[in-house]
Amino acid sequence: xxxxxxxxxxxxxxxxxxxxxxxxxxxxxxxxxxxxxxxxxxxxxxxxxxxxxxxxxxxxxxxxxxxxxxxxxxxxxxxxxxxxxxxxxxxxxxxxxxxxxxxxxxxxxxxxxxxxxxxxxxxxxxxxxxxxxxxxxxxxxxxxxxxxxxxxxxxxxxxxxxxxxxxxxxxxxxxxxxxxxxxxxxxxxxxxxxxxxxxxxxxxxxxxxxxxxxxxxxxxxxxxxxxxxxxxxxxxxxxxxxxxxxxxxxxxxxxxxxxxxxxxxxxxxxxxxxxxxxxxxxxxxxxxxxxxxxxxxxxxxxxxxxxxxxxxxxxxxxxxxxxxxxxxxxxxxxxxxxxxxxxxxxxxxxxx
Numbered sequence: 001x002x003x004x005x006x007x008x009x010x011x012x013x014x015x016x017x018x019x020x021x022x023x024x025x026x027x028x029x030x031x032x033x034x035x036x037x038x039x040x041x042x043x044x045x046x047x048x049x050x051x052x053x054x055x056x057x058x059x060x061x062x063x064x065x066x067x068x069x070x071x072x073x074x075x076x077x078x079x080x081x082x083x084x085x086x087x088x089x090x091x092x093x094x095x096x097x098x099x100x101x102x103x104x105x106x107x108x109x110x111x112x113x114x115x116x117x118x119x120x121x122x123x124x125x126x127x128x129x130x131x132x133x134x135x136x137x138x139x140x141x142x143x144x145x146x147x148x149x150x151x152x153x154x155x156x157x158x159x160x161x162x163x164x165x166x167x168x169x170x171x172x173x174x175x176x177x178x179x180x181x182x183x184x185x186x187x188x189x190x191x192x193x194x195x196x197x198x199x200x201x202x203x204x205x206x207x208x209x210x211x212x213x214x215x216x217x218x219x220x221x222x223x224x225x226x227x228x229x230x231x232x233x234x235x236x237x238x239x240x241x242x243x244x245x246x247x248x249x250x251x252x253x254x255x256x257x258x259x260x261x262x263x264x265x266x267x268x269x270x271x272x273x274x275x276x277x278x279x280x281x282x283x284x285x286x287x288x289x290x291x292x293x294x295x296x297x298x299x300x301x302x303x304x305x306x307x308x309x310x311x312x313x314x315x316x317x318x319x320x321x322x323x324x325x326x327x328x329x330x331x332x333x334x335x336x337x338x339x340x341x342x343x344x345x346x347x348x349x350x351x352x
Contacts, residue, residue, distance in 0.1 A: 068252070071215035071245045073114065076100055076107040081346055083109055087338050093331050095302070095322025098240040099339050102248055102315040108343055110240060116218040117321050118235035120296030121160075121183045121280075122304055123226035125246050126207050126219070127192055131176060132253045133210075134195055142195070144173035144255060153200065154190035159227060161186040162267065162275055173255065174267055180259035182277040183295065185225040192224030200224065214249075216242040226296055235300050240319045247293050247306050247317045260292030260308070282329075283307050287337045293317075295329075303332040309340050316343045 069075065082088065091097050095117050098110035107113070134142055148171065150164045162184045170178075175191045178184035192203035204221050211219035220237040222229035229235070250256050259265075263284050265277045283290040289311040296304040302324035309316045318339045323332040 068249060071242060073241065075245060076105050076241065078107045078110070081108045083339070083342050087342060090331075090335050090338065091320075093323050093328075094320050094335060096240050097320045097335065097339070098244060098318070099343050100244045100317040100319075101343065102251070102317065104314075105248075107241075107244075108346065109339075113240040114218075116220070116237040116239045118298060118301035119226065119238040119243070119321065120235070120298040120301035120304055121185075121226040122238060122243060122294050122296040122306055123221065123224065123236045124179050124183065124188050125243070125250060125294050125306065126211065126221065127188050127224045128176060128179060128256055129246065129250055130195060130203075130206060130210060131172065131191055132250075132256060135172070142172060144171065144176075146172045148172060148175060148190060148194045151190060151193060151198075154186050154193060157186040157189045157225065157227070159185055160280075162277075164190065170267070176255070177259050177262075177265055178267060178277060180256065180292075180294070181262055181265055181279050183280045185227055188225035189223070211242075214245070216245065218242055226298070226301075228298060228300070233300070235298060240321065243306050243319050244317050247308055247319075250293065251308060251315070257291060260294070281305070281307070282333055283337060283340075286333070287340055290340070297329070303328040305332055305336050307336045307340060311344060313344055316340055318343070 083091075091111055094111070096112040096115060098113045099108040100106065101108065134140065135144065147169045150166050150168045150170070152166050155164050155166060160183050162178050162182065164186045170187075172191070172194075175187045178187040179191065189200060192207075193200045196203035196206060200223070203224055207221040207224070208219070211217075211221070218237065218239045219242055222234045222236055226236055250260075260281075261284065263279050266274050267277065268275045280295040281290070281292070283305070287307075287309065289309040290307055291310055292308040293306045302322040304321045304323075305319070307318045307320075309318070318336050320332050320336045320339075323329075323335070325331075
């Protein structure tokens with residue numbers, strides 16, 4: 001009996017030691033397994049793309065159309081063309097301007113392209129970009145059809161507006177429509193406020209942070225719409241080069257280009273007071289192929305435009321900033337239209 005008792009004890013000890021070795025091995029592997037399945041949501045996801053110096057720019061379908069790099073001052077290759085003397089003379093009326101081709105990213109000609117100037121409602125391009133990137137990459141579940149209730153703060157934003165009412169609710173897409181067609185300041189404020197969880201100031205921080213993530217060092221944002229800010233009348237700032245880059249990024253989104261190319265639309269269609277949205281971009285009707293993108297004007301900024309154009313020969317972005325004085329909007333448009341035509345007719349302009 002004693003022999004069997006001792007054998008039992010030995011067997012129990014072996015079983016105990018074997019089990020300890022098994023669980024020790026399992027526990028040592030558990031952290032590694034856990035780390036392997038936790039997704040990395042750090043810098044690359046927050047910036048909307050790859051962490052290896054470039055970013056994917058998918059459309060709303062999620063398919064990657066083109067690899068877009070982080071911006072740098074040599075992002076566009078200077079070609080060194082000179083516009084005809086008469087056209088060159090007309091650009092004396094603007095502070096800065098540039099002519100760019102895509103997707104080869106060439107700068108055919110430029111004037112003070114690296115200098116930052118007040119940009120008025122060109123600001124709304126960054127607002128629209130953050131909206132689209134939140135839809136594409138964010139984890140908030142926001143879509144173009146997400147309803148947005150009008151806030152009291154948004155109703156206080158004036159100048160160019162759609163006269164929002166706190167009793168109203170619009171979809172994200174409807175607000176984008178108002179921003180990109182009519183350049184509605186109240187809608188830009190409301191969208192920014194909504195995306196930042198109710199704080200317009202937090203959205204402005206996101207705008208500046210995103211600009212730096214993209215490599216755009218000259219953008220300075222004080223608000224989501226572009227009006228003079230605060231008692232000091234601070235103006236959002238941007239340069240021609242970085243605005244051209246921003247236009248390229250926005251061109252990746254069909255939902256944006258749909259509205260930038262629209263001359264006239266409506267909101268409140270199913271009410272007793274439908275509201276007509278007329279585009280601020282007259283080039284849509286006067287220059288073939290123009291499909292966007294944004295105009296702007298304040299006293300300090302003067303008249304500005306980022307014009308995008310697509311024809312059989314290719315894509316062109318023309319930027320004109322700082323045209324001042326009476327009739328400046330017509331002068332701005334005339335300069336932009338002439339630069340677009342020159343880009344398509346110059347021998348080494350737009351690549352086929």
